[in-house]
Amino acid sequence: MESPEAFERWRNGDGSAFAEIVQEHQRMVYSMACHALQNRALAAELAQDVFLELHRNRRKIESAGHLKLWLRKVTARRLIDCARKRREANELAGEPAAIPDPGDPLLRGLLQRLVATLPEPGRTMVILRYQEDLDPSEIAGILDTPLLTVKSTLHRSIALLRAKLEAMAGKGVGR
Numbered sequence: 001m002e003s004p005e006a007f008e009r010w011r012n013g014d015g016s017a018f019a020e021i022v023q024e025h026q027r028m029v030y031s032m033a034c035h036a037l038q039n040r041a042l043a044a045e046l047a048q049d050v051f052l053e054l055h056r057n058r059r060k061i062e063s064a065g066h067l068k069l070w071l072r073k074v075t076a077r078r079l080i081d082c083a084r085k086r087r088e089a090n091e092l093a094g095e096p097a098a099i100p101d102p103g104d105p106l107l108r109g110l111l112q113r114l115v116a117t118l119p120e121p122g123r124t125m126v127i128l129r130y131q132e133d134l135d136p137s138e139i140a141g142i143l144d145t146p147l148l149t150v151k152s153t154l155h156r157s158i159a160l161l162r163a164k165l166e167a168m169a170g171k172g173v174g175r
Helices: 004-011 015-037 040-056 064-093 110-116 122-131 136-143 147-171
Strands: none
Touching (some): 004 015, 015 040, 015 064, 064 136, 110 122, 122 147, 136 147
């Protein structure tokens, strides 16, 4: 439930209102990060950074509704940046990109593990589409990406997930 009163108090400098806003939106930000990173510590750090950036940019946030969109956009961009940095670090070390440990209770299930192996930005788009239940036009707005690019990336990502599931089913994995 979005609180316009808390939003206005926060915009006017009320620190306790910011705590209410964090409380209200932290689950969404942390969940997006946890599903993409599959690492609770990294997800918590990323969420903290997102809320710190929100506090620094409070004058740019126009409304309580804009705040939620802003949080999704910044979280998605940070996730894409994080994936790039991890990939670059692995390439520099001469190692293939590792799949994070899927043992976290938030990340149970074969499909969640497979989503985590998707390349960026497809992974973030799948999370925004199916976890956050956003339609492709909303995703396009959040990521500043053309709608057709979002649709084609989602289509390719879903096809890749299907192919991985079929390959696993053929090997008897996941049964």
